[in-house]
Every structure is written in structure tokens, then in C-alpha cells.
Amino acid sequence: MKQQNILSQVKSLTFREMLYNNEVRAFFFQVATFLLIAGLFYTIIGNLFDNIEARGIHTGFSFLKNRAGFDILPFLGNYIQDYTPESSNLTVFYVGLINTLIVAFIGIFVTTFLGLFIGIARLSNNYLVAKLAGGYIELFRNIPVLLQIFFWYNIFINIFPHPKKSFSFFDMAFLNQRGLYLPKPILEDGFLLVIIAFVVGIILTIFMKRYFNKKHDETGVYTRTLGYSTLLILGLPAVFFLLLGSPLHFDFAVLGKFNLKGGMQIVPEFIALTFALSVYTATYIAEAIRSGIEAVDKGQKEAAAAIGLTQTQSLKLIVLPQALRVAIPPTINQYLNLTKNSSLATAIGYPELMSSFGGTVLNQVGQAVEILGMAMLVYLFISLCISLLLNFVNKKMAIPGR
Amino acid sequence: MAVNELQSTRKPPISQIGAILWLRTNLISSWTNGLLTFASLYLLYIAIPPLLDWMVLSANFNFGTVNILGFEIKFSEVMADNQNCGRDAACWPYIYEKFYMYIYGFYPREESWRPDVVYGLTALLFVIVRLVRNYKYKNRVILSMIVTYPIVSYILIAGGFGLLPVVETHQWGGLLLSLIIASVGIIVSFPIGVVLALGRQSDLRVIKLFSTLFIEFIRGVPLITILFMASFVLPLFLESSTNFDKLLRALIGIALFQAAYFAEVVRGGLQAIPKGQYEAADAIGLNYFQKNALIILPQALKISIPNIVGSSISLFKDSTLVLIIGLMDMLAMVNMTSNDPYWLGRETEGFVFVTMVFWVILYSMSRYSRKLEIRFNTENKN
Numbered sequence: 001m002k003q004q005n006i007l008s009q010v011k012s013l014t015f016r017e018m019l020y021n022n023e024v025r026a027f028f029f030q031v032a033t034f035l036l037i038a039g040l041f042y043t044i045i046g047n048l049f050d051n052i053e054a055r056g057i058h059t060g061f062s063f064l065k066n067r068a069g070f071d072i073l074p075f076l077g078n079y080i081q082d083y084t085p086e087s088s089n090l091t092v093f094y095v096g097l098i099n100t101l102i103v104a105f106i107g108i109f110v111t112t113f114l115g116l117f118i119g120i121a122r123l124s125n126n127y128l129v130a131k132l133a134g135g136y137i138e139l140f141r142n143i144p145v146l147l148q149i150f151f152w153y154n155i156f157i158n159i160f161p162h163p164k165k166s167f168s169f170f171d172m173a174f175l176n177q178r179g180l181y182l183p184k185p186i187l188e189d190g191f192l193l194v195i196i197a198f199v200v201g202i203i204l205t206i207f208m209k210r211y212f213n214k215k216h217d218e219t220g221v222y223t224r225t226l227g228y229s230t231l232l233i234l235g236l237p238a239v240f241f242l243l244l245g246s247p248l249h250f251d252f253a254v255l256g257k258f259n260l261k262g263g264m265q266i267v268p269e270f271i272a273l274t275f276a277l278s279v280y281t282a283t284y285i286a287e288a289i290r291s292g293i294e295a296v297d298k299g300q301k302e303a304a305a306a307i308g309l310t311q312t313q314s315l316k317l318i319v320l321p322q323a324l325r326v327a328i329p330p331t332i333n334q335y336l337n338l339t340k341n342s343s344l345a346t347a348i349g350y351p352e353l354m355s356s357f358g359g360t361v362l363n364q365v366g367q368a369v370e371i372l373g374m375a376m377l378v379y380l381f382i383s384l385c386i387s388l389l390l391n392f393v394n395k396k397m398a399i400p401g402r
Numbered sequence: 403m404a405v406n407e408l409q410s411t412r413k414p415p416i417s418q419i420g421a422i423l424w425l426r427t428n429l430i431s432s433w434t435n436g437l438l439t440f441a442s443l444y445l446l447y448i449a450i451p452p453l454l455d456w457m458v459l460s461a462n463f464n465f466g467t468v469n470i471l472g473f474e475i476k477f478s479e480v481m482a483d484n485q486n487c488g489r490d491a492a493c494w495p496y497i498y499e500k501f502y503m504y505i506y507g508f509y510p511r512e513e514s515w516r517p518d519v520v521y522g523l524t525a526l527l528f529v530i531v532r533l534v535r536n537y538k539y540k541n542r543v544i545l546s547m548i549v550t551y552p553i554v555s556y557i558l559i560a561g562g563f564g565l566l567p568v569v570e571t572h573q574w575g576g577l578l579l580s581l582i583i584a585s586v587g588i589i590v591s592f593p594i595g596v597v598l599a600l601g602r603q604s605d606l607r608v609i610k611l612f613s614t615l616f617i618e619f620i621r622g623v624p625l626i627t628i629l630f631m632a633s634f635v636l637p638l639f640l641e642s643s644t645n646f647d648k649l650l651r652a653l654i655g656i657a658l659f660q661a662a663y664f665a666e667v668v669r670g671g672l673q674a675i676p677k678g679q680y681e682a683a684d685a686i687g688l689n690y691f692q693k694n695a696l697i698i699l700p701q702a703l704k705i706s707i708p709n710i711v712g713s714s715i716s717l718f719k720d721s722t723l724v725l726i727i728g729l730m731d732m733l734a735m736v737n738m739t740s741n742d743p744y745w746l747g748r749e750t751e752g753f754v755f756v757t758m759v760f761w762v763i764l765y766s767m768s769r770y771s772r773k774l775e776i777r778f779n780t781e782n783k784n
Binding site for chain 1: 428438442446606622626627631634635638641719722736750768
């Protein structure tokens with residue numbers, strides 16, 4: 001309808017008037033931009049196909065089925081996918097993806113606690129603690145994260161002992177320059193039930209929490225639920241675990257002649273990478289937490305004290321909910337940064353997506369467009385998920401009526 | 403008994419003044435506080451002495467005779483080599499020996515005055531910017547410097563044009579390369595970023611869509627994937643597909659990457675401009691270009707300066723990533739120099755040295771950005 005109006009308007013104009021008509025100009029600029037970009041893409045893609053043909057590079061995704069033919073550092077992705085050099089390139093992709101996700105997951109977990117701790121310490125009344133936390137932030141924030149990864153990796157393999165002289169923790173866990181050896185859990189039939197019990201426990205806790213919150217809203221009676229939740233989340237699986245006759249045992253690492261055998265090896269690359277990423281990202285999270293707490297108006301704390309809340313209640317019910325509203329969005333952004341930075345593992349050879357798939361497979365196959373495209377899509381997908389999460393949180397935390 | 407004279411005030415109790423009061427309120431005001439102090443002291447105790455010992459007290463400083471600005475300073479009879487440097491503490495003669503590599507990479511030694519002049523010019527640039535702050539034509543002075551500085555620096559470092567011997571880009575390295583990547587990245591990506599930010603704020607749907615797609619795509623992927631793209635795929639995009647310069651490829655990738663981040667920073671500034679400014683510009687009949695160049699951008703850029711500096715700091719940190727595609731920046735020099743058969747196994751010294759250099763630069767940049775933030779904050783407070 002509107003289009004037609006514009007058209008009829010435009011038709012009635014002389015050429016000179018048209019030149020100065022905003023609608024016409026807007027239309028012209030958009031078409032010009034579109035043509036320019038379309039032309040650019042046309043040339044680029046044309047050149048791409050010419051060059052690919054000229055260099056004899058294959059195209060398409062059939063390389064994914066080919067035999068990979070190289071070893072991957074044994075880690076979680078390897079164990080889950082049962083990777084051998086005979087596996088396909090697609091398996092390498094999955095192995096890399098799993099290894100990326102595990103670094104992101106554990107890194108986010110560690111960095112949250114570290115960041116929270118440093119951020120709160122930064123605001124401590126204790127002069128020394130506040131200065132130490134400030135020093136931590138200034139020190140680690142101003143060193144490139146790649147340098148930190150190299151540094152910790154180098155420290156790890158240089159100061160920890162040779163496997164023969166491993167540090168031993170009660171013969172259950174070992175630490176040497178090849179990594180940390182933990183007992184490997186071996187699940188038997190029925191362990192699934194324990195996991196289900198754990199999940200059910202969490203769900204029940206959520207319902208219980210809702211019920212008591214509702215009761216609190218309606219009657220004003222406050223019930224402490226911490227004991228019940230612990231019982232549900234930890235007790236329920238424990239009962240099942242014992243009922244089913246402990247369906248879990250551990251495979252301990254044993255010190256052999258030259259090396260440790262068995263157990264679950266956590267490679268130094270993983271430890272150095274996760275440690276460096278967590279330490280670096282924690283500086284940003286600490287600053288986010290600090291600015292969140294500082295953003296809470298002083299009057300809020302005074303009001304809480306005036307209506308007789310204790311220090312803990314004031315922190316839990318008044319200060320933290322408001323502080324988190326400010327602190328959570330930048331924190332989630334940092335989670336995304338940590339995930340993206342995990343691709344720096346390429347430099348120390350931890351087999352995550354960009355190192356095993358985007359690195360080794362790319363060198364073997366040479367189909368850069370397809371391989372890098374796949375890797376980029378994965379990161380884009382992760383970014384998309386995290387921004388959806390961010391939008392959800394923002395919506396949930398928005399102050400109603402503002 | 404009547405008191406006829408004014409009693410002199412008593413001194414406050416010793417526990418209420420000076421160091422003791424400070425200690426009481428700041429370190430041991432309660433049991434938990436005291437415990438925290440103790441824990442912090444313990445942390446310092448386990449961290450600082452071994453570090454100090456490794457870096458200074460037990461370290462080897464036998465540089466031989468060093469010539470600093472014409473003064474001969476004698477540290478020891480002969481320079482220590484890898485054998486008689488201990489393994490338990492830092493061996494600084496190694497850094498002294500490789501210092502040139504860390505700062506200039508493989509730049510020919512007899513030409514090293516050229517990067518030095520560029521370093522000097524860069525410092526001079528900052529000094530001049532400070533000096534002309536209140537000068538009437540300061541914008542013209544700064545603009546002309548911004549235009550001439552990159553050209554002069556390029557001619558000095560790369561050579562050619564029949565003026566100076568050519569130094570190939572693969573010879574550039576060390577801190578020099580890190581600084582080149584960061585400054586070229588910033589200078590090239592800034593105008594692109596401004597255009598993208600304006601594009602994203604534009605009413606023209608097609609332009610807005612393309613800008614948004616570009617920005618979100620770049621921000622969604624790690625820099626490494628873009629560097630890989632630039633080094634493997636970019637040559638395939640071009641007609642002749644001749645192997646064009648590796649550094650140039652990396653720079654294109656970095657500039658595009660940084661442009662997306664600058665675009666978001668500038669967009670933040672654009673969004674902070676009150677709507678009335680746009681309407682006023684429209685009302686006095688300025689066209690789109692005039693409106694943005696004269697009214698909107700000067701204000702928007704000014705309030706986003708602290709974030710622009712912050713983003714530039716990130717770029718400088720990210721410039722270390724180029725070692726993954728085989729460029730020899732300062733971090734790459736650590737691995738490079740520790741492969742020297744005469745100096746095997748000295749990575750730790752290298753990492754510590756490079757860390758110190760990066761830290762000093764980045765820390766001063768971040769202090770500078772904080773200073774700017776405070777300055778611009780007060781100016782905007784009405």
C-alpha cells in the first residue's frame with residue numbers, strides 16, 4: 001500500500017525533483033549497496049572456484065568420511081568417541097568439539113568462583129585483602145592470554161617431576177609433567193538410575209522451593225529449605241547408590257617402570273589452558289562483580305538494616321539481587337570470550353576444534369573453505385546460544401515498569 | 403574549687419591515632435578480619451621471596467662489559483654462557499644476548515636505527531598532541547600528523563622508493579612487529595568501524611542489514627579462525643592468486659576483526675547522543691554527511707574515546723596471536739631464541755621478560771584509558 005503511494009508520488013515528479021527526493025535517494029543507495037556487495041561476492045566466489053580448480057583442491061564434504069590417520073592427544077573427546085587413527089575426519093571434528101566444550105564448561109565454572117571471590121575481596125574492608133585482589137586484577141588482566149597459556153604450560157612441564165618421581169596423593173592420584181592422573185570411574189549397569197535420582201532430586205527441590213516461596217508470599221511464614229534440598233539432591237542418589245550395591249568402581253593409576261598405567265590422565269595442555277583462561281577471565285568477572293555491588297545504592301543497605309534484616313539477609317535478599325542485575329550481563333559476555341579464547345589451544349597443541357580439526361585436518365586435506373566454515377559455524381552457534389541466554393536473563397532481570 | 407583556666411586538651415589515646423588506629427581499622431578490626439590478614443600475609447610469604455630469589459637475588463647478572471650511552475659498565479670479566487648460568491635461577495645474560503631479537507626480530511642490525519627513529523617519532527607524536535592541546539589550529543596539526551606519520555613510518559621501516567634499502571616483511575619481528583600490527587590494525591580499522599557503526603544505525607534497511615551481519619559474524623568467531631581465513635582462504639579470493647605477503651594477509655584479517663569491535667564501541671557513543679541533536683541538525687538543513695561529520699560524530703567519538711582505547715588495548719593483546727600463523731612477533735621470539743643450541747632450555751627467562759615488557763606497555767595504556775575516562779566523565783557532568 002505504502003509502496004504504491006511512493007510510486008505514484010515518484011511518478012509525478014520531474015527528474016530534478018527526483019534527485020532531491022529522500023525516498024528515491026534511499027532506494028537508490030540501498031540498491032547501489034546491494035549491487036556493490038553482490039558484485040563483490042560474485043567476483044570473490046568466481047575467483048575462489050577458479051583458484052580451487054587451478055590448484056586441484058577437492059571440494060565438497062566427502063573428506064569427512066576419509067580416514068584421519070593421525071594420533072590425537074588422549075583426552076575426553078578421545079575416550080568418548082573411541083578415536084583411533086583409523087577413524088574418520090568427522091570423528092576428529094566431534095573429538096575437537098567435545099574438547100572445546102569441556103574446556104569452556106570447566107573454565108566457566110572455575111572462573112566464576114575465582115572472579116566472584118576476587119571481586120568480593122576487592123571490596124573488602126581489609127586493606128591487605130583489597131590490595132591483593134586489586135594487584136591480582138592489574139597483573140593478570142594486562143598480560144596477553146596467549147602468553148599466559150604458554151607460561152603456565154612451560155611451568156607445568158618444567159617444574160613437575162618426571163613420571164618415575166610423580167607426586168603421589170595417597171597412591172590414588174598422581175601429578176607429574178605428563179599431567180594429573182585421577183582414578184578413572186567405571187560405571188556399571190544401574191548407575192544410570194543414580195543419575196536419574198540426582199536429576200529428580202533437583203527437580204523436586206525446584207518444586208519444593210516454589211511451594212515454600214508461595215507459602216511465604218501468602219502467609220509470611222519463612223521456612224528454611226537448605227536441609228531439605230541437600231537431602232533431596234544428595235541423599236536421594238546416595239540411597240539409590242547403596243540400594244543398587246555401589247554400581248561404580250575406580251580404576252587407579254599404577255606406577256609402572258617408566259610411566260603410569262591406567263587411571264584417567266588429565267593432560268598438562270588441558271590444565272595449563274583451563275588455568276590460564278580462568279585466571280585471565282576472572283579478572284574481568286571480578287570487575288563486573290565489583291561494579292555490580294558498587295552500583296547498589298547505599299540507601300538500600302540502610303533500609304534493609306532499618307527494617308531489621310540481619311547482615312546476611314540484607315546481602316542475600318537486598319544487595320545481591322540488585323548487584324547481580326548489573327553484574328550478570330558482562331559476566332555472560334566473558335563466558336563467550338572464554339569459549340572463543342579456548343581456540344588458542346592451537347598454540348600448545350591441546351586437541352580442541354581449531355587445533356585438531358582446523359589445524360591438522362586442514363593441513364592434510366587442504367580444503368580450507370569447508371573446514372574453516374564448519375569451525376566458524378560452531379563458534380557462531382555457541383555465540384548465538386550465549387546471546388540468547390543473555391537476552392533471556394536481561395528480560396528476566398528487567399525491573400518491571402521501568 | 404573553681405577552675406579558672408582553660409584545661410589543655412589531652413592527647414588522644416595511642417590506640418586512636420596513627421599507625422595503630424590504621425592497623426586496627428584496616429587489618430584486625432575483627433577475628434575474621436585478622437584471619438584474612440594473616441592468610442594474605444602467608445600468601446605473600448609463599449609467593450614473593452621465591453620469585454625475588456629467582457629473578458634477582460640468585461639470578462645471574464654477568465653481562466660482561468656493557469656499553470650504555472657511551473659509558474662502559476663492567477658487570478663481570480666475561481659474559482656468562484648457558485653452562486655457568488645456574489638452572490635454579492634466572493639467567494639474564496641470555497636475555498641480554500637475545501635482546502635485539504626480542505625488540506627487532508630479524509631486522510638487519512646495521513639498519514636498526516630506522517625502527518629506533520620510528521619509536522622516537524611515536525613518542526614525539528604523543529608529546530606534540532599534549533603540547534598543542536590549547537592551540538587554535540590543533541585539529542589541523544593533529545590531522546596532518548595522523549596522515550604523515552604512517553607514511554613516514556612505512557618508508558622508514560620497509561625502505562624502498564630509492565631512498566633506503568628494502569627490508570622484507572619476513573625480517574620484521576619482535577616488539578617491532580607487535581607494535582606495527584597493533585598500530586596498523588587500529589589506524590586502518592577505525593574508519594571502517596565508524597562507517598559500519600553509522601551503517602548499523604542507518605534507516606536504510608539494506609545497509610543496516612549488511613552492517614549488522616558483518617559485525618555480528620566477526621564478533622561471533624574467535625580471531626584465530628579469521629587469521630586462518632586470511633592466511634589460507636584470502637589468497638583464493640583474489641584474481642591472480644599470487645602468494646601475496648603473509649604479514650599483509652594477517653593485517654587484513656586483523657583490521658576487519660578490529661573494525662567490528664570499533665563499530666560496536668562507536669555505536670555505543672552514537673546511541674548516547676540525545677535525539678535533539680539529530681533533529682537540530684536536520685532543522686538547520688544539514689545533509690546526512692554534514693550532520694554526521696559536524697554534529698553527531700564529534701560528540702559520539704568524544705564520549706567513546708575511553709572505550710576506543712580499551713578496545714585498542716585488547717587489539718594489542720590479541721596481536722600475539724599472529725605467531726599461530728607463523729609471524730615472528732615478540733612472543734614467537736621466546737620459542738625461536740630458546741631453540742638456539744647454545745642457550746637451550748631458557749624459555750622461562752624469555753617468558754618472564756616478554757611478560758614484563760607486555761605488562762608495562764599494557765598497564766600504562768590501561769592507566770591512560772582510566773585517566774581519559776575520568777576526564778571525560780567530569781566534562782559531561784552538568
